[in-house]
Amino acid sequence: MCLVCGSPEAEPHFGGISCRACAAFFRRYFHSKKVFTRCTCKTRYTNSHPCRNCRIVKCFAAGMKPDKVQATRDKHSKKSLENSPTGTLPSLLSARIVSRDSSSLTFATSNWREFEILRDKMNGGKIGYMNIFQLSSTVRQDIELTWKMVYNLFPATVNLEDSDKSALLRNFQLKLWQIEPILENIENAEKYAMMDAEEFENLIVHFYEGTFPKGQELSKTEILKIFQPIWIYYYTKMVLPIVYMDLERAELMAIIWLLFFDNGYTNISPDCMEMCQNIKKVILRELKNYQNEKDFDDMRFIETIETLQLIERGEKKFMEEMMICEMHNVRIHDDFKAILKESKL
Structure with a gap:
């Protein structure tokens, strides 16, 4: 069970246990330049996620850690383009992507x-x-x-x-x-x-x-x-x-x-x-x-x-x-x- 929103499908993400949606939110939170300072839970629908402020607090309570969030994909993509001799992204078939989560x-x-x-x-x-x-x-x-x-x-x-x-x-x-x-x-x-x-x-x-x-x-x-x-x-x-x-x-x-x-x-x-x-x-x-x-x-x-x-x-x-x-x-x-x-x- 996701320790943030209660979703029945959860797995380890960034050091805590959450669903993929809450993990994606956690990642976006640290890549976004927006600052959230006001709780809006009272004005939200009953069955919706909590506001961003409350949701990030729950993420931390679930054990999720900012230092486990990787750099943005845009930055990785830009770096790859700059290093590529042809100016194009390397083939996915030649890349070895290994999840390092333990x-x-x-x-x-x-x-x-x-x-x-x-x-x-x-x-x-x-x-x-x-x-x-x-x-x-x-x-x-x-x-x-x-x-x-x-x-x-x-x-x-x-x-x-x-x-x-x-x-x-x-x-x-x-x-x-x-x-x-x-x-x-x-x-x-x-x-x-x-x-x-x-x-x-x-x-x-x-x-x-x-x-x-x-x-x-x-x-x-x-x-x-x-x-x-x-x-x-x-x-x-x-x-x-x-x-x-x-x-x-x-x-x-x-x-x-x-x-x-x-x-x-x-x-x-x-x-x-x-x-x-x-x-x-x-x-x-x-x-x-x-x-x-x-x-x-x-x-x-x-x-x-x-x-x-x-x-x-x-x-x-x-x-x-x-x-x-x-x-x-x-x-x-x-x-x-x-x-x-x-x-x-």
């Missing part, structure tokens, strides 16, 4: 940071110290925080049916458990590089200790024997390969939202599948634009997309881990159990 990924970065801060605050700063039961108990608040973030980034999702919203959010929770250790290792690379075998083992034991029914506790040795191979798989086969890619934050955001808007889910409607597919196209385009701006190697785009396969394999291994937890009576919160059960259907 504003959604930039916006996603700040939104994800806010999500992390709020999530940590709501859990008393103990997210990184929780065992598996405590962490699985946060699923409801995670879903609520995720939805706020999704709506801020992709306002069109407000039109989804409640069943589709719920399904996308629940599906994403399993992926969130794969994403977190990757981001944690990237942000604290030095800490994990210096971690010795004993510290790694203590991390594993702490994650499961205190989650067994009385009288069915496993010893430290038993916990490591059962779960350490899974953790080593995660670390060597999923986390480290992505960490070694040295991806920037915007690229990581692209991966996260490509995972969220997976149109291959079986528990969403055809309309939701189509919306997911369209949003994924926008994300992929912005990812390519971002990497072009950074002058990255062309293979980086392919390698970035391939991380999705690594995370999906990690998710399958995670489901195996949950089955092993069930076999050994590890306590997991009922809310998270319901998501696990749904993913098996």
